[in-house]
Amino acid sequence: MIRYNFSPGPAKLNNSVLEIVNKNIIEYQDEGISILEISHRSDSFEKILETTKKNLIELLKIPSNYQILFLQGGATFQNTFLGNNINPVSYTHLTLPTNREV
Numbered sequence: 001m002i003r004y005n006f007s008p009g010p011a012k013l014n015n016s017v018l019e020i021v022n023k024n025i026i027e028y029q030d031e032g033i034s035i036l037e038i039s040h041r042s043d044s045f046e047k048i049l050e051t052t053k054k055n056l057i058e059l060l061k062i063p064s065n066y067q068i069l070f071l072q073g074g075a076t077f078q079n080t081f082l083g084n085n086i087n088p089v090s091y092t093h094l095t096l097p098t099n100r101e102v
Contacts, residue, residue: 005012013021028035031044038045053068062068071077 024035026034028038028044031038038048049070052070056062056068
């Protein structure tokens, strides 16, 4: 039975996408290593980043004067950008609703 997810969380992925992911988790493009094991300094990883950037620029029509950053940290990390977007000159600190200072 196929289950459908209508919640605001992660969306259902197409089976063809899941099959590609499944194959590359075991061995990435016949390199003898999983995509989860590839070094972030390897040529394979650099190629993944460049392809992803190119696809984002094309899909979202990102202008050439914008930079694409791949960052980790989730929503809490994204909140650190608020102060810089509000007033980058006088930014001193930002207190989140959880009372944690950033």
